[in-house]
Amino acid sequence: MLLPRKLLQWRRPTQTAQFLAGRFLRSSPSFSDSDDDPPFTRIPKRPPRAPSTPPPPPPKPKASVGKIRPDEPAHSDLPFDxxxxxxxxxxxxxxxxxxxxxxxxxxxxxxxxxxxxxxxxxxxxxxxxxxxxxxxxxxxxxxxxxxxxxxxxxxxxxxxxxxxxxxxxxxxxxxxxxxxxxxxxxxxxxxxxxxxxxxxxxxxxxxxxxxxxxxxxxxxxxxxxxxxxxxxxxxxRPTIPLMLWKPLAPIYPRLVPNVAEGLTFEETKELRNRGLNSPPLTKLTRNGVYVNVVDKVREAFKTVEVVRLDCSHVGTSDCKKIGVKLRDLVPCVPILFKDEQIILWRGKVHQEHSVSAQCSSTPQ
The missing domain is CATH 3.30.110.60 (YhbY-like)
Incomplete structure (x- = not known):
């Protein structure tokens, strides 16, 4: 069986409590309805203080980009193309x-x-x-x-x-x-x-x-x-206009024909196979120094007919350039560029010169 809860008697605040509450309210600043906004931050009355550091200077205008096509083309007095x-x-x-x-x-x-x-x-x-x-x-x-x-x-x-x-x-x-x-x-x-x-x-x-x-x-x-x-x-100093980029190389006729001049197809094929199976005269490296290569090839052609140059890691483009230079400097006939190997043939002209030299040196 539930007993009735005993109600506590309400006490009237004493005169001392009312005096302290009134004194606190009188000492606190009065807020008006215009600047009292509880959900948000209070708006400051004084303006913000200016920063101590000076503001950054305005950005300078960008320099005008040079013209791609100048007003007048450059002129050079150099006497060559x-x-x-x-x-x-x-x-x-x-x-x-x-x-x-x-x-x-x-x-x-x-x-x-x-x-x-x-x-x-x-x-x-x-x-x-x-x-x-x-x-x-x-x-x-x-x-x-x-x-x-x-x-x-x-x-x-x-x-x-x-x-x-x-x-x-x-x-x-x-x-x-x-x-x-x-x-x-x-x-x-x-x-x-x-x-x-x-x-x-x-x-x-x-x-x-x-x-x-x-x-x-x-x-x-x-x-x-x-x-x-x-x-x-x-x-x-002379005026030298600069090239802005490297031009692409033109297309030239084929360096090595299918059949060497003065030979048949079978003879050319036999020379190529003989050159591939022969030991290399020298091995060229990439960006190396090839000062003595021409003399080595000329000396080798005194005893052999076909010479092989090992150009591993040199590159296909450099191999062809080496073959063109040796063709004009030795002289000789490039007959094959394969797997970075250069096969050179001394040619029939070299044989004719050697035969004529032997005949002139032989006593009659």
Whole structure:
């Protein structure tokens, strides 16, 4: 049985409690309806204090980008046609096609006053014929042996800061500008040659002297020191417009025919098989130094008819370039490029020369 809950008697607040509550309300600040917003943060009455750090300056306007097509095309008085490579191409080679439209000049649209024909930018007008005399004036008095020795000792070391690396492109057009840039602060520049161009170092020296106007004062294996001349003035250096990109190589006729000239198909096949089964004369490495390869091939052709060169890891493109240079320098006939192997045949012309030499040396 539930008993009735006893109700507690309500007590009236005492006079002391009412006095304390009234005193607290009188001391607290009065809030109006406009600035009392319980659900949100109270709006401050004073404005925010200014930051101590100054505001960042306004951004500068962007510099105007240079025009792709200048108002006037550049002009150069250099007395030769502009090509991508001077030492690795021959003006006598006639391409049978192009891999890109010839209207796209590697110098940029409207940036050169020489028309581009796919392989070269021919000079406009005739030369004045004084290029050789001006080169002699720039070179000045020949260097003495002591001066040459001092320059060689200064620039021949591998840690020389005035060095240009010459690769498989050979003497390229933009390299001419690099050489003149070094000549601003140095009397000579060290050129280190690697790859296919080292097969013919004489050709490299000729084009360096012919295109820059300098003089080769030192040559050791694949290292060349090019001297600028006594009277060289950097302020009067020639204008060399730069190529903006490397043009695609044209399409040339096939290097190796199915049947070698002067032979039948069976004889050509037999020579190719004999070359593949023969030991390699030498092994070429990628970006190596091939200075002695021509002499080795000429010496080998005195005893054998077919020579094999092992070009593993050299690359198909470099193999064909090596074959073209050996064809002209030895001379010989490339009859096969397969699996980075080059098979060279000395040809019937070599045999005829050797037979005639033996006949002339034999006493009657």
């Amino acid at each position: 502009f090509r991508y490579s001077y030492s690795e191409t021959d003006p006598a080679w006639r391409p049978i096609g192009f891999r890109e439209p010839i209207r796209f000049s590697p110098f940029g649209p409207g940036r050169l006053d020489r028309p581009w024909d796919g392989t070269a930018a021919a000079r406009v007008g005739e030369g004045d014929g004084g290029g050789e005399r001006s080169r002699e004036e720039v070179l000045g008095k020949p260097l003495s042996e002591e001066e040459v020795a001092a320059l060689v000792e200064k620039y021949r070391h591998s840690d020389c800061s005035r060095q240009i690396n010459l690769g498989k492109g050979g003497v390229t057009h933009n390299m001419l500008d690099d050489i003149h840039n070094h000549w601003k602060r140095a009397e000579a520049v060290r050129i280190k040659c690697l790859g296919v161009p080292t097969l013919d170092m004489d050709n490299i020296c000729f084009h360096l002297e012919d295109k820059t106007g300098g003089k080769v004062i030192y040559r050791n294996i694949n290292v060349i020191i090019l001297y600028r001349g006594r009277n060289y003035d950097p302020q009067r």
